[in-house]
Amino acid sequence: MARRGEIVLELAKPPSARERIYTELRARLQRCEFGPSDRLVDIDVAARFGTSRMPVREALLQLVNEGYLSGTSRGFMVPVLSLAEMRDSFEVRRLIEPRAAANAARDLDAAAAAGLEAAAVDARAALEAHADEALIQAMIAFRAAWLGAVRNARLASTIGRFADHVQTVRLATLHDAQTQRVATEGLEQLCAAFLRRDALAVGDRMTMHIATAEQAFFALHHVGDSESGLVAAQMQAAA
Amino acid sequence: MARRGEIVLELAKPPSARERIYTELRARLQRCEFGPSDRLVDIDVAARFGTSRMPVREALLQLVNEGYLSGTSRGFMVPVLSLAEMRDSFEVRRLIEPRAAANAARDLDAAAAAGLEAAAVDARAALEAHADEALIQAMIAFRAAWLGAVRNARLASTIGRFADHVQTVRLATLHDAQTQRVATEGLEQLCAAFLRRDALAVGDRMTMHIATAEQAFFALHHVGDSESGLVAAQMQAAA
């Protein structure tokens, strides 16, 4: 392959249009740049990316398959989750994320540790500066950092399919300063446990972290006022 | 909607070609009707279904996305799982399936209970008759029965993504009569716990069940002989 001293650079095969579009759209969805009222129409997105409908359509179908979007007869849109669906989602997260985080702590390498610490520092700074958006981004970065350290690829991708956490974080942190402080302190504790490579502590802390997020979420939505209550209004506010 | 006494029957909108093809192919993949040496080429499948390549292509991409297939530059094919990947898969199953089964036991309705019992009876009959294929089908039916009773849709679909169990069952049960008997008895115990609605017992039994399957699987592949050893040969034999 590599002849003489030539730099090969892996060349990482030009990503297909479908892949580019998928990655880009997913990133934007994770940033909540689309609200439940926005409709993603294939032909528009295609024009935006300078391609035809087909790769866009395939990317959208993939996002639907992963729960980021819901396909309707009239355009694709961000799904509006019912409280019951959020409860289901939290149940799965409670089952797998603590163990996954514990595994990550066990296998943590220096780079990932640095990433975690940086995210924790960012979160603290954003909290002090009352920079809501920066706080959210720091929390997302923290999550991405430990998730990237999970060696079990199937476990990591399974967790990655639960995109709801983004909404959860936004909803829980955007409004209440008290919640922001509690969440940031919890994140710092979690970070400390990671840096100590204390897998058991990480698991415990993660369990608490999810429980806290769940309580904050449902407290915001005064559970019981309507069983199938939707989260549309707040999500709109967040977007 | 429904005018006069007309029977509405939901009419269940004619499924799209993509959906039909996807469902059919997934069912066949779950039955291991394709081996790792078979290549699924879109144009062939399209001819087989009487459609064009596009819906087939989308169905294949979806199956790739769910791990049933792996897309190469030269046709789509059944992925060959390494031992490490199987270990990862078992780890996730250990995390979620016991709790999911326990939930199913809690929420079990009469129809699902009947399905479980029928599958258990079938398994016993197949065992006595030394009908390997029927035994496998009964075990798959049993799994489908309790999985269908899981109310948490996200949990159920998450479990459903791990298609490896089919291969595991095949590999573990096809060859060894002793393993077959142990597995069948474990299934009957599990079934009894389900029928008692004993959620805790179901969770425990499911934990044991998965551990047993895992041990049987790795015993068959004399772990350690090669770390990245592939499962190709046995899967061929099974298919």
Next chain:
DNA sequence: ACAAAGGTAACTGCATACGGTTTGTTTCGT
């Protein structure tokens, strides 16, 4: 005879095109 290089067939990925269905709007009737 074997290896290397070039050619060819096959398959994927993307583009364009068309029909069907659903939705929103306008017009007509009461």
Next chain:
DNA sequence: ACGAAACAAACCGTATGCAGTTACCTTTGT
């Protein structure tokens, strides 16, 4: 003026066609 029905537009799903790429086969040179 309000409702219903017909019309128009938008968008999804599918078909076909074309180009690029990759693997396999053939051929040629040593």
